[in-house]
Amino acid sequence: MHRELLAQAREGSHRFLRLIDEAVSGQGWEVSYHRDSAEERLKSAKRNGKALFHMYDPYHDNALTYRLVYYMPFWQIEKSAKRWEWDVAQAQFDPSEIDKAEARQFHRFWSQRLFGEAVADVTKEGFAYVPLQGRLLDHRSFQAMSPAEMVLATVEQEPDLPIVLTLHPKETYTADEMTALEEICAAYPRVVIGEQDWLTYLAECDYLVTQNSSAALAAMFFRKPSVLFGQIDFHHICGNVYDVGVEEAFRQVKAGGQKFKAYLKWFLQDNTINAGKDDVHQQILDRMRRHGWDI
Secondary structure, eight states, X not given: OOHHHHHHHHHTOOHHHHHHHHHHHTTTOOOOOXXXXXXXXXXXXXXXXXXXXXXXXXXXXXXXXXXXXXXXXXXXEESOSOGGGSHHHHSOOOGGGSOHHHHHHHHHXXXXXXXXXXXXXXXXXXXXXXXXXXXXXXXXXXXXXXXXXXXXXXXXXXXXXXXXXXXXXXXXXXXXXXXHHHHHHHXXXXXXXOOSOHHHHHHHOSEEEESSOTHHHHHHHTTOOEEESBOXXXXXXXXXXXXXXXXXXXXXXXXXXXXXXHHHIIIIISSXXXXXXXXXXXXXXXXXXXTTOOO
16 A cells, blocks of 8 residues: 555554454454555565555455545455446446435435535536546547547537536646647637536536546536446446447436436445445455455
8 A cells, every 4th residue: 555545554543444454353364564566566476365455456366456435434345456347337237226215315415425515506507517537638448539539529419518628636737638628629619628616517517528537426416417438337327438339328318317316325335345334344354255365
Protein backbone atom coordinates (compact mmCIF):
# COMPACT_ATOMS: atom_id res chain seq x y z
CA MET A 1 0.00 0.00 0.00
CA HIS A 2 1.09 3.59 -0.42
CA ARG A 3 3.02 5.36 2.33
CA GLU A 4 0.09 7.10 4.01
CA LEU A 5 -2.08 3.99 3.99
CA LEU A 6 0.83 1.94 5.30
CA ALA A 7 1.21 4.23 8.30
CA GLN A 8 -2.51 4.02 9.03
CA ALA A 9 -2.45 0.24 8.77
CA ARG A 10 0.47 -0.14 11.15
CA GLU A 11 -1.08 2.14 13.76
CA GLY A 12 -4.50 0.51 13.37
CA SER A 13 -6.30 3.73 12.44
CA HIS A 14 -7.62 2.55 9.06
CA ARG A 15 -10.92 0.82 9.77
CA PHE A 16 -11.09 -1.52 6.78
CA LEU A 17 -7.49 -2.67 7.06
CA ARG A 18 -7.99 -3.26 10.76
CA LEU A 19 -11.07 -5.34 9.97
CA ILE A 20 -9.11 -7.42 7.44
CA ASP A 21 -6.43 -7.98 10.08
CA GLU A 22 -9.04 -9.07 12.63
CA ALA A 23 -10.78 -11.37 10.14
CA VAL A 24 -7.68 -13.29 9.05
CA SER A 25 -6.04 -13.25 12.48
CA GLY A 26 -9.18 -14.90 13.80
CA GLN A 27 -8.43 -17.78 11.42
CA GLY A 28 -4.87 -18.13 12.75
CA TRP A 29 -3.14 -16.14 10.01
CA GLU A 30 -0.42 -13.54 10.62
CA VAL A 31 -0.40 -10.13 8.90
CA SER A 32 2.47 -7.95 7.74
CA TYR A 33 2.30 -4.62 5.90
CA HIS A 34 4.48 -3.48 3.00
CA ARG A 35 4.89 -0.54 0.63
CA ASP A 36 3.39 -0.81 -2.85
CA SER A 37 6.78 -0.56 -4.58
CA ALA A 38 7.54 -2.77 -7.57
CA GLU A 39 10.16 -4.54 -5.46
CA GLU A 40 7.72 -5.43 -2.69
CA ARG A 41 5.09 -6.60 -5.15
CA LEU A 42 7.62 -8.91 -6.75
CA LYS A 43 8.66 -10.24 -3.33
CA SER A 44 5.03 -11.06 -2.54
CA ALA A 45 5.03 -13.78 -5.19
CA LYS A 46 7.88 -15.60 -3.45
CA ARG A 47 6.63 -15.35 0.12
CA ASN A 48 4.98 -18.34 1.76
CA GLY A 49 1.60 -16.68 2.07
CA LYS A 50 -1.04 -14.57 0.40
CA ALA A 51 -0.92 -10.95 -0.72
CA LEU A 52 -3.50 -8.15 -0.88
CA PHE A 53 -2.63 -5.23 -3.17
CA HIS A 54 -4.29 -1.87 -2.77
CA MET A 55 -5.71 -1.13 -6.26
CA TYR A 56 -2.76 -2.76 -8.08
CA ASP A 57 -3.36 -5.74 -10.34
CA PRO A 58 -2.84 -8.99 -8.39
CA TYR A 59 -0.51 -10.50 -10.95
CA HIS A 60 0.19 -13.86 -9.28
CA ASP A 61 -2.00 -16.73 -8.09
CA ASN A 62 -1.63 -15.94 -4.39
CA ALA A 63 -2.67 -12.29 -4.70
CA LEU A 64 -5.93 -10.36 -4.64
CA THR A 65 -6.64 -6.64 -4.79
CA TYR A 66 -8.81 -4.50 -2.53
CA ARG A 67 -10.33 -1.12 -3.28
CA LEU A 68 -12.89 1.35 -2.03
CA VAL A 69 -16.14 1.07 -3.98
CA TYR A 70 -16.45 4.83 -4.51
CA TYR A 71 -17.87 5.70 -1.08
CA MET A 72 -17.03 4.77 2.49
CA PRO A 73 -17.73 2.25 4.02
CA PHE A 74 -18.13 0.14 0.85
CA TRP A 75 -15.11 -1.98 -0.17
CA GLN A 76 -14.34 -4.91 -2.40
CA ILE A 77 -11.77 -7.70 -2.67
CA GLU A 78 -11.28 -8.97 -6.20
CA LYS A 79 -9.06 -11.01 -8.51
CA SER A 80 -8.62 -8.12 -10.96
CA ALA A 81 -7.79 -4.45 -10.55
CA LYS A 82 -10.03 -3.64 -13.53
CA ARG A 83 -13.44 -2.70 -12.17
CA TRP A 84 -15.20 -3.92 -15.34
CA GLU A 85 -13.89 -7.44 -14.62
CA TRP A 86 -15.28 -7.54 -11.08
CA ASP A 87 -18.00 -9.99 -10.05
CA VAL A 88 -20.63 -7.28 -9.86
CA ALA A 89 -19.84 -6.12 -13.40
CA GLN A 90 -20.60 -9.63 -14.68
CA ALA A 91 -23.74 -10.07 -12.55
CA GLN A 92 -27.27 -9.46 -13.77
CA PHE A 93 -29.32 -6.74 -12.07
CA ASP A 94 -32.99 -7.61 -11.57
CA PRO A 95 -34.93 -4.77 -9.91
CA SER A 96 -37.83 -7.12 -9.12
CA GLU A 97 -35.59 -8.88 -6.59
CA ILE A 98 -34.93 -5.69 -4.60
CA ASP A 99 -37.27 -4.71 -1.76
CA LYS A 100 -38.73 -1.32 -2.74
CA ALA A 101 -38.99 0.00 0.81
CA GLU A 102 -35.39 -0.93 1.57
CA ALA A 103 -34.26 0.66 -1.69
CA ARG A 104 -36.09 3.91 -0.90
CA GLN A 105 -34.61 4.01 2.59
CA PHE A 106 -31.11 3.30 1.28
CA HIS A 107 -31.42 6.01 -1.37
CA ARG A 108 -32.82 8.58 1.06
CA PHE A 109 -30.13 7.98 3.69
CA TRP A 110 -27.11 7.89 1.37
CA SER A 111 -28.28 10.76 -0.83
CA GLN A 112 -28.32 13.02 2.21
CA ARG A 113 -25.13 11.62 3.69
CA LEU A 114 -23.09 11.93 0.51
CA PHE A 115 -24.52 15.03 -1.15
CA GLY A 116 -26.57 16.89 1.46
CA GLU A 117 -28.49 19.89 0.17
CA ALA A 118 -27.28 19.31 -3.39
CA VAL A 119 -29.93 16.60 -3.87
CA ALA A 120 -32.74 18.72 -2.43
CA ASP A 121 -33.54 20.63 -5.62
CA VAL A 122 -33.13 18.34 -8.62
CA THR A 123 -34.36 19.69 -11.96
CA LYS A 124 -33.84 19.22 -15.69
CA GLU A 125 -32.65 22.47 -17.25
CA GLY A 126 -32.25 21.17 -20.80
CA PHE A 127 -28.58 20.26 -21.24
CA ALA A 128 -26.34 17.20 -21.33
CA TYR A 129 -23.47 17.15 -18.86
CA VAL A 130 -20.13 15.66 -19.94
CA PRO A 131 -17.62 15.31 -17.07
CA LEU A 132 -14.30 14.69 -18.80
CA GLN A 133 -11.49 12.59 -17.37
CA GLY A 134 -7.95 12.42 -18.70
CA ARG A 135 -6.09 11.60 -21.94
CA LEU A 136 -8.67 13.28 -24.14
CA LEU A 137 -7.08 12.29 -27.44
CA ASP A 138 -6.28 8.66 -26.58
CA HIS A 139 -8.55 5.71 -27.38
CA ARG A 140 -7.76 3.21 -24.65
CA SER A 141 -8.66 -0.49 -24.66
CA PHE A 142 -11.62 -0.15 -22.29
CA GLN A 143 -13.12 2.76 -24.25
CA ALA A 144 -15.40 2.73 -27.28
CA MET A 145 -13.55 5.81 -28.58
CA SER A 146 -11.39 8.65 -27.26
CA PRO A 147 -12.97 11.29 -24.98
CA ALA A 148 -12.67 13.93 -27.72
CA GLU A 149 -14.46 11.62 -30.15
CA MET A 150 -17.06 10.98 -27.44
CA VAL A 151 -17.86 14.68 -27.32
CA LEU A 152 -18.33 14.77 -31.10
CA ALA A 153 -20.54 11.67 -30.94
CA THR A 154 -22.67 13.41 -28.32
CA VAL A 155 -23.00 16.47 -30.57
CA GLU A 156 -24.19 14.20 -33.37
CA GLN A 157 -26.75 12.46 -31.15
CA GLU A 158 -27.96 15.76 -29.69
CA PRO A 159 -28.36 18.19 -32.63
CA ASP A 160 -30.10 20.85 -30.52
CA LEU A 161 -29.45 20.28 -26.79
CA PRO A 162 -26.72 22.38 -25.12
CA ILE A 163 -23.74 20.32 -23.93
CA VAL A 164 -21.68 21.32 -20.89
CA LEU A 165 -18.18 19.89 -20.54
CA THR A 166 -16.13 20.01 -17.35
CA LEU A 167 -12.42 19.33 -16.88
CA HIS A 168 -11.27 16.98 -14.16
CA PRO A 169 -9.65 19.00 -11.34
CA LYS A 170 -6.91 16.42 -10.80
CA GLU A 171 -5.92 16.09 -14.45
CA THR A 172 -3.29 18.12 -16.30
CA TYR A 173 -4.32 18.66 -19.90
CA THR A 174 -1.86 19.18 -22.75
CA ALA A 175 -1.95 22.07 -25.18
CA ASP A 176 -3.13 19.68 -27.91
CA GLU A 177 -5.99 18.47 -25.73
CA MET A 178 -7.16 21.99 -24.91
CA THR A 179 -6.86 22.99 -28.57
CA ALA A 180 -9.07 20.05 -29.54
CA LEU A 181 -11.74 21.11 -27.03
CA GLU A 182 -11.57 24.73 -28.11
CA GLU A 183 -12.00 23.72 -31.74
CA ILE A 184 -15.08 21.65 -30.87
CA CYS A 185 -16.58 24.55 -28.90
CA ALA A 186 -15.87 26.95 -31.77
CA ALA A 187 -17.44 24.62 -34.32
CA TYR A 188 -20.48 23.96 -32.15
CA PRO A 189 -21.32 27.04 -30.01
CA ARG A 190 -23.81 25.08 -27.89
CA VAL A 191 -20.87 23.07 -26.53
CA VAL A 192 -19.26 24.96 -23.65
CA ILE A 193 -16.71 24.27 -20.94
CA GLY A 194 -18.53 24.86 -17.66
CA GLU A 195 -16.96 26.36 -14.58
CA GLN A 196 -19.60 25.68 -11.94
CA ASP A 197 -19.39 23.00 -9.26
CA TRP A 198 -19.99 19.52 -10.67
CA LEU A 199 -22.81 18.88 -8.20
CA THR A 200 -24.69 21.84 -9.67
CA TYR A 201 -24.51 20.21 -13.08
CA LEU A 202 -25.64 16.86 -11.66
CA ALA A 203 -28.67 18.55 -10.11
CA GLU A 204 -29.62 20.49 -13.25
CA CYS A 205 -28.68 18.36 -16.28
CA ASP A 206 -31.01 16.10 -18.24
CA TYR A 207 -28.45 13.28 -18.32
CA LEU A 208 -24.71 12.58 -18.30
CA VAL A 209 -22.28 11.41 -20.95
CA THR A 210 -18.89 10.10 -19.84
CA GLN A 211 -16.34 7.37 -20.39
CA ASN A 212 -16.52 5.74 -16.95
CA SER A 213 -16.39 8.61 -14.48
CA SER A 214 -17.75 7.95 -10.99
CA ALA A 215 -19.87 11.04 -11.61
CA ALA A 216 -22.24 8.69 -13.47
CA LEU A 217 -22.71 6.65 -10.29
CA ALA A 218 -23.20 9.82 -8.26
CA ALA A 219 -25.78 10.96 -10.81
CA MET A 220 -27.98 8.03 -9.82
CA PHE A 221 -28.48 9.63 -6.41
CA PHE A 222 -29.82 12.63 -8.35
CA ARG A 223 -32.00 10.27 -10.43
CA LYS A 224 -30.14 11.17 -13.61
CA PRO A 225 -29.25 8.54 -16.26
CA SER A 226 -25.90 8.27 -18.04
CA VAL A 227 -24.41 7.21 -21.35
CA LEU A 228 -21.11 5.38 -20.84
CA PHE A 229 -18.42 5.19 -23.51
CA GLY A 230 -16.10 3.11 -21.33
CA GLN A 231 -16.28 -0.14 -19.39
CA ILE A 232 -16.92 0.03 -15.65
CA ASP A 233 -18.57 -1.94 -12.85
CA PHE A 234 -21.76 0.14 -12.49
CA HIS A 235 -22.88 -0.13 -16.13
CA HIS A 236 -26.12 -2.10 -15.69
CA ILE A 237 -28.74 0.67 -15.97
CA CYS A 238 -26.64 3.00 -18.10
CA GLY A 239 -26.63 3.33 -21.87
CA ASN A 240 -23.43 1.39 -22.55
CA VAL A 241 -21.87 2.38 -25.88
CA TYR A 242 -19.19 -0.29 -25.51
CA ASP A 243 -21.88 -2.99 -25.64
CA VAL A 244 -24.78 -1.60 -27.70
CA GLY A 245 -23.33 1.21 -29.80
CA VAL A 246 -23.78 4.96 -29.71
CA GLU A 247 -27.29 5.34 -31.09
CA GLU A 248 -28.83 2.61 -28.94
CA ALA A 249 -27.09 3.83 -25.79
CA PHE A 250 -28.53 7.31 -26.21
CA ARG A 251 -31.95 5.86 -27.05
CA GLN A 252 -31.96 3.82 -23.85
CA VAL A 253 -31.06 6.82 -21.71
CA LYS A 254 -33.69 9.07 -23.28
CA ALA A 255 -36.34 6.35 -22.91
CA GLY A 256 -36.05 6.60 -19.12
CA GLY A 257 -37.39 4.02 -16.69
CA GLN A 258 -34.09 3.43 -14.87
CA LYS A 259 -34.57 1.97 -11.40
CA PHE A 260 -32.03 4.17 -9.62
CA LYS A 261 -33.04 3.42 -6.03
CA ALA A 262 -33.17 -0.35 -6.49
CA TYR A 263 -29.89 -0.30 -8.41
CA LEU A 264 -27.94 1.71 -5.84
CA LYS A 265 -29.11 -0.60 -3.07
CA TRP A 266 -28.15 -3.65 -5.14
CA PHE A 267 -24.81 -2.29 -6.29
CA LEU A 268 -23.54 -0.72 -3.05
CA GLN A 269 -25.29 -2.63 -0.29
CA ASP A 270 -25.71 -6.10 -1.77
CA ASN A 271 -22.48 -6.40 -3.77
CA THR A 272 -19.76 -4.90 -1.59
CA ILE A 273 -18.09 -5.48 1.74
CA ASN A 274 -19.79 -3.02 4.06
CA ALA A 275 -17.27 -2.05 6.73
CA GLY A 276 -20.08 -0.72 8.90
CA LYS A 277 -21.94 -4.03 9.24
CA ASP A 278 -21.73 -6.41 12.19
CA ASP A 279 -20.88 -9.37 9.92
CA VAL A 280 -18.06 -7.58 8.09
CA HIS A 281 -15.44 -10.13 9.16
CA GLN A 282 -17.49 -12.88 7.57
CA GLN A 283 -17.96 -10.78 4.43
CA ILE A 284 -14.19 -10.38 4.14
CA LEU A 285 -13.54 -14.10 4.58
CA ASP A 286 -16.28 -14.97 2.10
CA ARG A 287 -14.67 -12.79 -0.57
CA MET A 288 -11.26 -14.37 0.00
CA ARG A 289 -12.77 -17.84 -0.23
CA ARG A 290 -14.72 -16.83 -3.33
CA HIS A 291 -11.38 -16.19 -5.04
CA GLY A 292 -9.76 -19.43 -3.93
CA TRP A 293 -8.08 -18.66 -0.64
CA ASP A 294 -8.22 -21.59 1.78
CA ILE A 295 -8.93 -19.66 4.95
